[in-house]
Amino acid sequence: MTLIETKFAALGTGNAPGQEIRQSGNGFSGLIKGNPIQGTPVDFSHGDIDAHPPTPGAAETWSAGYALGGAQAYTEYRGLADIRTQVAADLTEFTGAPIDAENEMIVTPGTQGALFLALGATVTNGTKVAVIEPDYFANRKLVTFFGGTVVPVPLIYGDENRDAGPDLNALEAAFHNGVEVLVFSTPNNPTGVVTAAETINRIAALAAQYGVAVIVDQLYARMLYSGETYTHLLACANVPENLITIMGPSKTESLSGFRLGVAFGSAALIDRMEKLQAIVSLRAAGYNQAALQTWFHEPEGWLERRIRAHQAIRDDLLAVFNAAGMATVTPQAGSYLYPQLPKLDIGLQDFVRLLRQQAAVTVTPGTEFSQRDHDRIRLNFSQDHRAAVEAAGRITALAARYAA
Amino acid sequence: MTLIETKFAALGTGNAPGQEIRQSGNGFSGLIKGNPIQGTPVDFSHGDIDAHPPTPGAAETWSAGYALGGAQAYTEYRGLADIRTQVAADLTEFTGAPIDAENEMIVTPGTQGALFLALGATVTNGTKVAVIEPDYFANRKLVTFFGGTVVPVPLIYGDENRDAGPDLNALEAAFHNGVEVLVFSTPNNPTGVVTAAETINRIAALAAQYGVAVIVDQLYARMLYSGETYTHLLACANVPENLITIMGPSKTESLSGFRLGVAFGSAALIDRMEKLQAIVSLRAAGYNQAALQTWFHEPEGWLERRIRAHQAIRDDLLAVFNAAGMATVTPQAGSYLYPQLPKLDIGLQDFVRLLRQQAAVTVTPGTEFSQRDHDRIRLNFSQDHRAAVEAAGRITALAARYAA
Numbered sequence: 001m002t003l004i005e006t007k008f009a010a011l012g013t014g015n016a017p018g019q020e021i022r023q024s025g026n027g028f029s030g031l032i033k034g035n036p037i038q039g040t041p042v043d044f045s046h047g048d049i050d051a052h053p054p055t056p057g058a059a060e061t062w063s064a065g066y067a068l069g070g071a072q073a074y075t076e077y078r079g080l081a082d083i084r085t086q087v088a089a090d091l092t093e094f095t096g097a098p099i100d101a102e103n104e105m106i107v108t109p110g111t112q113g114a115l116f117l118a119l120g121a122t123v124t125n126g127t128k129v130a131v132i133e134p135d136y137f138a139n140r141k142l143v144t145f146f147g148g149t150v151v152p153v154p155l156i157y158g159d160e161n162r163d164a165g166p167d168l169n170a171l172e173a174a175f176h177n178g179v180e181v182l183v184f185s186t187p188n189n190p191t192g193v194v195t196a197a198e199t200i201n202r203i204a205a206l207a208a209q210y211g212v213a214v215i216v217d218q219l220y221a222r223m224l225y226s227g228e229t230y231t232h233l234l235a236c237a238n239v240p241e242n243l244i245t246i247m248g249p250s251k252t253e254s255l256s257g258f259r260l261g262v263a264f265g266s267a268a269l270i271d272r273m274e275k276l277q278a279i280v281s282l283r284a285a286g287y288n289q290a291a292l293q294t295w296f297h298e299p300e301g302w303l304e305r306r307i308r309a310h311q312a313i314r315d316d317l318l319a320v321f322n323a324a325g326m327a328t329v330t331p332q333a334g335s336y337l338y339p340q341l342p343k344l345d346i347g348l349q350d351f352v353r354l355l356r357q358q359a360a361v362t363v364t365p366g367t368e369f370s371q372r373d374h375d376r377i378r379l380n381f382s383q384d385h386r387a388a389v390e391a392a393g394r395i396t397a398l399a400a401r402y403a404a
Numbered sequence: 405m406t407l408i409e410t411k412f413a414a415l416g417t418g419n420a421p422g423q424e425i426r427q428s429g430n431g432f433s434g435l436i437k438g439n440p441i442q443g444t445p446v447d448f449s450h451g452d453i454d455a456h457p458p459t460p461g462a463a464e465t466w467s468a469g470y471a472l473g474g475a476q477a478y479t480e481y482r483g484l485a486d487i488r489t490q491v492a493a494d495l496t497e498f499t500g501a502p503i504d505a506e507n508e509m510i511v512t513p514g515t516q517g518a519l520f521l522a523l524g525a526t527v528t529n530g531t532k533v534a535v536i537e538p539d540y541f542a543n544r545k546l547v548t549f550f551g552g553t554v555v556p557v558p559l560i561y562g563d564e565n566r567d568a569g570p571d572l573n574a575l576e577a578a579f580h581n582g583v584e585v586l587v588f589s590t591p592n593n594p595t596g597v598v599t600a601a602e603t604i605n606r607i608a609a610l611a612a613q614y615g616v617a618v619i620v621d622q623l624y625a626r627m628l629y630s631g632e633t634y635t636h637l638l639a640c641a642n643v644p645e646n647l648i649t650i651m652g653p654s655k656t657e658s659l660s661g662f663r664l665g666v667a668f669g670s671a672a673l674i675d676r677m678e679k680l681q682a683i684v685s686l687r688a689a690g691y692n693q694a695a696l697q698t699w700f701h702e703p704e705g706w707l708e709r710r711i712r713a714h715q716a717i718r719d720d721l722l723a724v725f726n727a728a729g730m731a732t733v734t735p736q737a738g739s740y741l742y743p744q745l746p747k748l749d750i751g752l753q754d755f756v757r758l759l760r761q762q763a764a765v766t767v768t769p770g771t772e773f774s775q776r777d778h779d780r781i782r783l784n785f786s787q788d789h790r791a792a793v794e795a796a797g798r799i800t801a802l803a804a805r806y807a808a
Contacts, residue, residue: 004528004676011679019481019682050473059470062691066463066661069454073661077423109513109663109685116684124408125529125551138683145683147529147551257470257477259513259689275415278423279542279549280520281513285663285689287466 010144015349016137017045017364017380031346031354033401040384041360042391047335047382049254052306055294058255065290073286078274079107079262083292087262090296091247094222097235103267106274107292109284111219111248111261114273115183116142116280118215118244118263121272122181123148130174130182132166134338134369134376136189136217143183151179152370157329158193164332165195168202175210182207185217190338190369190378192331194224197231204236204243213242213269219261220334222303223252225311228332234265242266244273249295251335251382252306258288310335313381316389324396335382338366339395341375345404348374354402359394414548419753420541421449421768421784435750435758437805444788445764446795451739451786453658456710459698462659469694477690482678483511483666487696491666494700495651498626501639507671510678511696513688515623515652515665518677519587520546520684522619522648522667525676526585527552534578534586536570538742538773538780540593540621547587555583556774561733562597568736569599572606579614586611589621594742594773594782596735598628601635608640608647617646617673623665624738626707627656629715632736638669646670648677653699655739655786656710662692714739717785720793728800739786742770743799745779749808752778758806763798 001009013019042048065072072080081101088101099105108114115138123129125147131139133152143150151174158164166184175182182203186195195203207214216233224230234245248261261284263273277283314331321328321339328339344351348365355361366376377395381388405413417423446452469476476484485505492505503509512518519542527533529551535543537556547554555578562568570588579586586607590599599607611618620637628634638649652665665688667677681687718735725732725743732743748755752769759765770780781799785792 003530004526007528008525008676008679011676011683013481013679013682016481016682046478048474049477053473059467062466062470063463066466069457070452073453074450077417077420109689112683113685121412122408124411126407141683145680257690259685259687272412272415275412275417276549278417278420279415279516279545280684281517281663283663285513285692286661288689288692 007145011141015365015368031350032358037359037394037397039360039390039394040387042383042387043362044379044381044383044391045362045364047251047254047380048384049256051384052254052309052382054254055249055298056302057294058258058291061290061293062287065287072290075283075286075289077277077283078105078270079284080289083107083289087292087295088264091264094296095232095235097232099264104270105262105264106270106277107284107289108261108263108277109281110250110256110259111217111246112138113259113284114246114248114261114263115139115215115217117273117276118246118269119143119146119183120276121269122213122215122242127181128179130171130179132184132188134190134366134373136185137368139183155188155191155193157191158196163196163199164193165199166203168199171203172206175206175212179212181213181215183215183217185219187220187331187333189334190336191329192334192336193329194228194230194332197229200231200233201236204233204240205238207240208238212240214240215244215246217246219246219248220251221247223307223310223335224333225307225314225331230333242269244269249292253295255291258291260284260288260292309385310382313383313385313388316385317379317381317392320389320392320396324399326396326399335380337379337381338376341377341399343404344399344402346402351402352377355395355398359398361391361394363395411549415545419756419769419772435754436762441763441798441801443764443794443798444791446787446791447766448783448785448787448795449766449768451655451658451784452788453660455788456658456713456786458658459653459702460706461698462662462695465694465697466691469691476694479687479690479693481681481687482509482674483688484693487511487693491696491699492668495666495668498700499636499639501636503668508674509666509668510674510681511688511693512665512667512681513685514654514660514663515621515650516542517663517688518650518652518665518667519543519619519621521677521680522650522673523547523550523587524680525673526617526619526646531585532583534575534583536588536592538594538770538777540589541772543587559592559595559597561595562600567600567603568597569603570607572603575607576610579610579616583616585617585619587619587621589623591624591735591737593738594740595733596738596740597733598632598634598736601633604635604637605640608637608644609642611644612642616644618644619648619650621650623650623652624655625651627711627714627739628737629711629718629735634737646673648673653696657699659695662695664688664692664696713789714786717787717789717792720789721783721785721796724793724796724800728803730800730803739784741783741785742780745781745803747808748803748806750806755806756781759799759802763802765795765798767799
């Protein structure tokens with residue numbers, strides 16, 4: 001393989017959410033057991049925004065932005081100043097840390113765009129990057145694409161004896177061994193665990209001590225379930241010099257079709273991210289940026305209802321998987337569930353494809369999130385409640401059918 | 405400087421179109437001669453979509469796309485299949501070369517996004533890339549960002565003795581010396597010259613012979629002025645194995661606020677581009693993709709009127725610059741003009757800043773397009789006709805004032 005072929009071999013999207021349509025349906029005939037199980041098709045690879053529609057008023061803000069013409073179409077690469085001003089104020093209130101709209105924030109094409117820019121601004125040939133396992137699948141790919149080296153750090157799922165979050169001993173060892181960047185999500189994708197307050201404080205302090213840049217993906221921080229607490233790393237007493245926090249309205253607010261995210265933090269890194277944005281896609285689509293005006297300004301009670309609806313789905317799905325003996329950590333926030341499969345007599349990829357073919361259920365294999373997770377699947381349970389519960393039943397039925 | 409600081413030092417955006425707002429206005433007092441010249445402010449750094457509005461119906465297609473919900477929000481990373489099918493058919497008709505919607509096309513966040521993905525799919529550490537001088541300023545930056553080496557090839561502006569386009573002798577020498585990728589625009593940005601038919605055919609044949617990948621940016625190919633002809637490289641008899649053509653509706657059609665572009669060509673490169681898209685920003689914003697339905701389907705006579713309006717502005721601006729003795733090649737297509745300044749007693753960057761301060765005119769310095777072009781400025785003349793002509797007069801007046 002040439003150098004560039006090797007580079008792209010590490011970027012496979014065959015199992016990426018939403019890309020299953022490009023897979024061929026062949027090669028399973030020898031594996032199939034039993035008949036298809038009927039039911040409403042459910043695509044757990046991403047949220048169903050028809051079941052949980054976009055924030056009220058989002059389309060109207062788009063139209064108002066369009067009516068503004070060139071001023072809204074051609075924004076600064078980092079996003080329209082007025083919109084940054086509003087969002088920075090909202091995020092200052094949400095996180096408890098002051099954010100300077102002029103110098104410490106950039107609007108990006110989705111949080112994916114924010115992650116790309118943040119890692120592009122910190123990782124180059126030879127940079128060692130601590131990546132949590134499991135975590136959002138793009139993190140590992142991004143590090144490799146930019147020429148960096150992934151240093152894996154395990155996630156602790158948390159229980160009565162141990163706080164949830166990155167394993168601090170492994171993390172400090174990684175920092176000690178030359179890691180320059182840490183990227184991690186909290187709430188964690190794919191498990192939904194929230195890194196505990198004490199762990200967040202310790203990560204901040206360690207990063208400050210070792211001079212490590214931290215990129216923290218808080219995409220799902222607003223969908224926090226009853227009784228849970230959330231700690232923002234940027235609001236810690238002791239934070240690293242280079243810190244970027246990422247959020248966006250794609251998930252809880254169902255605005256993914258607008259491709260909007262924001263990154264906020266160290267001005268020098270935001271500057272680099274804007275320079276990179278200039279050659280990547282110039283800016284988040286101008287008219288779409290207007291929809292950020294609805295963010296943190298949803299109608300009274302809307303967010304609480306959305307959280308309650310998701311918590312109810314979560315609880316019902318957990319009951320289905322627990323009844324089937326499939327161990328599943330309880331998500332504290334967000335809409336991901338990460339059940340463990342029984343030992344199967346077929347491989348994980350085959351099981352995932354058979355699930356789609358025999359049960360009309362699409363899930364994402366655990367190996368996208370950690371190369372060790374050959375026995376897990378991820379579900380985005382932001383779905384129609386009833387259809388999701390029935391589909392979970394089909395998953396457990398097929399898991400039993402293909403159990404070793 | 406650290407490795408990553410060096411990398412970003414090459415990505416300056418201080419003079420990038422639309423970013424002038426971030427420049428400080430200080431430090432000129434010692435240079436200023438004379439009084440400000442009053443007039444309607446004109447920002448020639450990009451087109452004025454209020455003077456030349458978006459394609460009729462574009463906003464309505466967005467709303468219809470939004471109403472489709474999840475199917476339009478979560479498209480394949482390469483774009484919604486139905487939209488690719490329509491656009492591929494339209495581009496097949498426009499270019500005269502068959503394009504397979506399923507395997508040979510990707511919808512991108514603007515043509516900037518297409519360029520980023522195309523160069524990302526072909527350039528890595530050590531790749532030698534032929535870059536035309538002058539050409540779109542991001543080309544050089546992209547090559548450097550991906551670790552490649554820029555091999556400059558001069559643009560021939562064209563006259564009765566020589567065809568316009570890349571210098572074929574220099575190009576073949578570059579190919580002979582190990583260049584693996586060629587990126588160029590036709591119509592050329594910033595000059596508006598269209599690479600002649602014979603030159604296009606020769607570039608295709610040379611690239612095929614030397615195994616060079618070609619990325620051809622045809623963003624402005626639809627705005628072709630009276631009497632001019634256009635040759636599509638992908639329709640040549642002999643084309644290289646790796647060829648990507650880029651177009652989009654951001655300019656002629658004023659849809660820049662939607663951030664839409666398309667790249668079409670070799671399936672293997674389109675595959676790589678989609679893999680990269682997956683970690684860059686997932687997809688062009690879903691609802692926005694719907695606006696591609698208006699592309700090549702404008703109302704009867706709309707495109708012809710738009711071209712006539714721009715040709716009239718072009719001719720008036722050429723008259724202003726010619727009368728002032730500022731040599732300016734006649735654009736054959738697109739809306740860029742690249743006048744040559746007289747010898748000044750101040751630097752080009754200072755002149756550009758003083759133009760904005762003293763004459764309310766924003767232009768882009770020639771050094772963004774070729775490091776040798778210290779005596780040129782680029783104007784995007786897709787502006788209000790009268791305001792543009794008056795602003796051109798202010799440019800010639802200030803050029804005379806600061807002449808050496």
